[in-house]
Amino acid sequence: MKKLVVLIFMLLPLGVFAQDKIAIVNTADIFNVMPEVSAVEKQLATLNEQYEKEFKTMQDEYTKKYSEYMSQQDSLTENIKLRRQQEIQDLETRIQNFVPVAQQEMQKKQQELYAPIQQKMQDAIKAVGDEKGYTYILNPQVLLYKGNNAIDATDFVKAKLGIK
Numbered sequence: 081m082k083k084l085v086v087l088i089f090m091l092l093p094l095g096v097f098a099q100d101k102i103a104i105v106n107t108a109d110i111f112n113v114m115p116e117v118s119a120v121e122k123q124l125a126t127l128n129e130q131y132e133k134e135f136k137t138m139q140d141e142y143t144k145k146y147s148e149y150m151s152q153q154d155s156l157t158e159n160i161k162l163r164r165q166q167e168i169q170d171l172e173t174r175i176q177n178f179v180p181v182a183q184q185e186m187q188k189k190q191q192e193l194y195a196p197i198q199q200k201m202q203d204a205i206k207a208v209g210d211e212k213g214y215t216y217i218l219n220p221q222v223l224l225y226k227g228n229n230a231i232d233a234t235d236f237v238k239a240k241l242g243i244k
Contacts, residue, residue, distance in 0.1 A: 100215040103233035104226065105205055107219050110234060113243050114201065120193040127189060131182040138178060142171045204240040208233055 111117060149164045156164065209217050217233060220226060238244065 101213055101231070102216045102218065103209070103212070103214045103231040104218050104220045104223065105208075105237050106221075106232075106234045107201060107205075108221065110201055110237055110241070110243070111197070113238070114197055114241065115243070116197045116200075117194075120197065123193060124186070124190060128186065131186070135175070135178060135182070138171065138175050142168065142175060145171060201237070201241065204237050205233075208236045208240055212236065 145164070145168055149161075149168060153161060153164075205217055208214075212233065214231070214233065
């Protein structure tokens, strides 16, 4: 009789866990087909082009000033030489500082533009979880094992977002 009681108490937690409904949602798959993502990517591509144009303009200006300086340096007075060298060094510094600043601004803009899309997807996942009664919804990219009985709720979330 004691063995039966111990066995029941040992199996009780397994029975409770078996009642949990667990689903998986492939967030990368959903994110990539959301229509808002292509609009954001276009905005980011436009911004990136602007930074590239600005960078090229700075490089062209540097190349022009450097070439002019090299071709005229023998005929310039010492004072003008020093001023032109300083201009070239200032341009070099601006170019070197431009790249990391542009990268930081691109990352900031990317986070700013993607945040509402990610929140929309998260809200849809939560709504599906509430509607279907799931206890847990996991992302399959971080799972170490997925059994045959696992529920894939990706299509439910896509339906909630109105995408196929």
